[in-house]
Amino acid sequence: MASLISPRRSPLLQRAHARFDAWARRRTPAALPVRFDRHRIYILPTRFGAFFTVLLLVMGVGALNYNNNPALLLCLLLAGAGIASLLQAQLQLGGLEIHAIGAEPVPAGTALLMRVHARAPVGRARRGLRVECGGQAAVLSLDDGAGEAVLSLPTATRGWLDPGRLRISTTRPLGLARAWAYAWSDAPLLVYPAPEAGGPPLPSGAGDSLHSRLQPAGDDVHHLRDWRRGDSRRAVAWKASARRDALLVREFEQPLGADIVLDWRALAALRHEDRIRRLARWVDEAERESRRYRLLLPGQPPLGPGSGAAHRHACLRALALLPKDIADGAPR
Known part of the structure; x- marks a missing residue:
C-alpha cells in the first residue's frame, strides 16, 4: 500500500472542502463497523x-448562439457523461463498510502501522479508494469484497493514541468529482514507552525459582532431537545418530538463575519518565534472554513472574498507561 501525495486544489475548493468537513454528520467517534x-x-x-x-x-452558449446542432448535441452528451460520473463516484463508496481499525503497539517515536480493514458487497470491484488520516494517505482496493489499507502514523508519547477521523474518498471514474465519507473509531491505539537507549544491565535474580533455558551449548545434556538446518556439527550426537540412522543433535540445559524483579521503587533516583524507559528496556532485555521476570509498579498488583509475548505486552501496557503524577507507593 503506497503512500500518496495529496493533489493540488484551488483555494476556493480547499475552503469548500473544509466547510463540508465541518458539516460532516459524524462529529464524534463511533463503534465499528x-x-x-x-x-x-x-x-x-x-x-x-x-x-x-x-x-x-461556454460550448452550450456558443452552440445556441450560432444554432449549431452538432455542437449542442456534443455538449449534451458530455454533460450526460459528467452526471453519470457523479453517480458512479457515489457508487464507489455506497455500501462500503469499515469493519476494523487496528495496529500493533510500537515504542514511542516509531511509526505506527495502522491497518484499515474494509469490505463491500461482492459484484463490483472498487479500486483506487484513498484513505487519509493524520496527514497520511494510502490506497484501498477491494477486488473480492474485502481489502486493507496501511497508514504509517507518527508517534511521540506513550499511552493511548487517537488517530482521529478517517476520510475515504475517490475521484473515479473520470476525475470530475470527489466523493468522500468519514469513519471515526472509538477504540484508541496503544503506544509503548520508548526504551532507554543505554544503561545498566538487568538486575540479578531474586527468589528460589531457579530455571533454565535450552540452547545448543551449555552444561548438561537435556535431550536429543532431530537435526535442523543451521545446527552446528559439534552438537551432532554421532553415535546415537548411527544407531537411529538419522542425524540427532544434543540440546543442553543452561541454568539462568532466579526470577528477575523489576521494581519501580528501586529506581527512586531517576525521574518519572526515565524510570519508565529503563523498565521498558529491562523488559525487552529479559525477553531477549528468555528470563522470567516480575514487574512491580505503585498502585498496581504485581505482574508475573512470567515471560513470553503476552507477559511482555501486559508489562509494557502497564508502563505505557502509568499516570504521570503517580506516587511511589508500594504495590498492592
Missing part, C-alpha cells in the same frame, strides 16, 4: 471538474 450509505457520502467537483463545467457552459 461503519457502513456508508447515501446520507454519509459527500460529493464536490474537483479542480478539473470545475474547469469541465465552465467549458460545457
Whole structure:
C-alpha cells in the first residue's frame, strides 16, 4: 500500500472542502463497523471538474448562439457523461463498510502501522479508494469484497493514541468529482514507552525459582532431537545418530538463575519518565534472554513472574498507561 501525495486544489475548493468537513454528520467517534450509505457520502467537483463545467457552459452558449446542432448535441452528451460520473463516484463508496481499525503497539517515536480493514458487497470491484488520516494517505482496493489499507502514523508519547477521523474518498471514474465519507473509531491505539537507549544491565535474580533455558551449548545434556538446518556439527550426537540412522543433535540445559524483579521503587533516583524507559528496556532485555521476570509498579498488583509475548505486552501496557503524577507507593 503506497503512500500518496495529496493533489493540488484551488483555494476556493480547499475552503469548500473544509466547510463540508465541518458539516460532516459524524462529529464524534463511533463503534465499528461503519457502513456508508447515501446520507454519509459527500460529493464536490474537483479542480478539473470545475474547469469541465465552465467549458460545457461556454460550448452550450456558443452552440445556441450560432444554432449549431452538432455542437449542442456534443455538449449534451458530455454533460450526460459528467452526471453519470457523479453517480458512479457515489457508487464507489455506497455500501462500503469499515469493519476494523487496528495496529500493533510500537515504542514511542516509531511509526505506527495502522491497518484499515474494509469490505463491500461482492459484484463490483472498487479500486483506487484513498484513505487519509493524520496527514497520511494510502490506497484501498477491494477486488473480492474485502481489502486493507496501511497508514504509517507518527508517534511521540506513550499511552493511548487517537488517530482521529478517517476520510475515504475517490475521484473515479473520470476525475470530475470527489466523493468522500468519514469513519471515526472509538477504540484508541496503544503506544509503548520508548526504551532507554543505554544503561545498566538487568538486575540479578531474586527468589528460589531457579530455571533454565535450552540452547545448543551449555552444561548438561537435556535431550536429543532431530537435526535442523543451521545446527552446528559439534552438537551432532554421532553415535546415537548411527544407531537411529538419522542425524540427532544434543540440546543442553543452561541454568539462568532466579526470577528477575523489576521494581519501580528501586529506581527512586531517576525521574518519572526515565524510570519508565529503563523498565521498558529491562523488559525487552529479559525477553531477549528468555528470563522470567516480575514487574512491580505503585498502585498496581504485581505482574508475573512470567515471560513470553503476552507477559511482555501486559508489562509494557502497564508502563505505557502509568499516570504521570503517580506516587511511589508500594504495590498492592
